[in-house]
Amino acid sequence: MEDREPAVVVEGLYKTYGDTRALDGLDMTVARGTVHAILGPNGAGKTTLVRTLATLLRVQRGRVEVDGVDVASRPRDVRRRIGLLGQHAALDEELSGRQNLELFGRLHHLGGRRAAARAGELLERFGLAGTGKRPVSGYSGGMRRRLDLAASLIVDPGVLFLDEPTTGLDPRGRTEVWDSVRSLVGGGTTVLLTTQYLEEADQLADRISVIDGGRVIAEGTADRLKGLVGGDRLDVVVADPGRLAEAATVLGRLFGDPETVDLAQLVKFDQSIDAGERTRHISLPVADRRGALARAVRALDAAGIEAEDLAVRRPTLDEVFLHLTGSPATSALDAAAPDAAAPGDPAQPAAGVPAAPAPSQGGA
Structure with missing residues (x-):
């Protein structure tokens, strides 16, 4: 560009x-x-x-x-x-x-x-x-x-x-x-x-x-x-919430210290995450997206831990937005801007003086 x-x-x-x-x-x-x-x-x-x-x-x-x-x-x-x-x-x-x-x-x-x-x-x-x-x-x-x-x-x-x-x-x-x-x-x-x-x-x-x-x-x-937020992340939802800590230990041995994500933060990013997953979700950074998925499946199977969902994903723009601004994305309206141009601005021609055509849309 x-x-x-x-x-x-x-x-x-x-x-x-x-x-x-x-x-x-x-x-x-x-x-x-x-x-x-x-x-x-x-x-x-x-x-x-x-x-x-x-x-x-x-x-x-x-x-x-x-x-x-x-x-x-x-x-x-x-x-x-x-x-x-x-x-x-x-x-x-x-x-x-x-x-x-x-x-x-x-x-x-x-x-x-x-x-x-x-x-x-x-x-x-x-x-x-x-x-x-x-x-x-x-x-x-x-x-x-x-x-x-x-x-x-x-x-x-x-x-x-x-x-x-x-x-x-x-x-x-x-x-x-x-x-x-x-x-x-x-x-x-x-x-x-x-x-x-x-x-x-x-x-x-x-x-x-x-x-x-x-x-x-x-x-x-x-x-x-x-890329400002970080690399790929492995997301795992365990079937039994009672085995979350055990699953975290297993995955921690493979990839480092896993991070259990608080649902209140997670649902701001991905509306597909159900509220019932508060105590069942693990998210941690991984370097090799293809190998990470296969290794995680084998390790959890060996430990007898059932994973209801397991995926590797890139950070989303929602996470970028939160990372950079400290707040979740909401509306694109500006609270500070008035609804109309201030007096004397080009959008406010003097009374009786024809203005040039407004930008090419009647709602402008």
């Missing part, structure tokens, strides 16, 4: 709300044609950062460029180059999918003929051509989100901001959106993603920035960040 031209450059960005410092000298570079995910706890500065990049908040101090354009001095030019998909659909449910897209096209001054042509292109691109005349009220959740994503691309932006794009979707709808995002990036679009689903970042992101306290505290690929 280092050899790619940057699509977004942020240097020494500060933003305060009264006595609260939402961004504290934040630095970040997003490579063109990639998905760059932003993770962080509530109040970390994620939403403030995205709103600043999308020209919805004014740059107080620092340098910010999007698609080669300075955000502070040329916000209108930035808006013509970006798209924004917010957390909530910005669609008129009484209108059809085609009518919604044509409406967004007209709002962006494409003209009737060009708006109609662009609507047809996007409906085809997102697999919605057969539903273009149906009212949006009859769409499934995944179809609505894909239409919303299509609306954010009405002016074919070079950079697309996705703020929790799959919140509230079922697994099928989420997969549909993921496929659409991959297709966009394959076509050259740069995507900056905030999400409350760490699996989503793991699936989509070429690079991840973890933000806390208004700064980037860690950055890299998902594999690199997982």
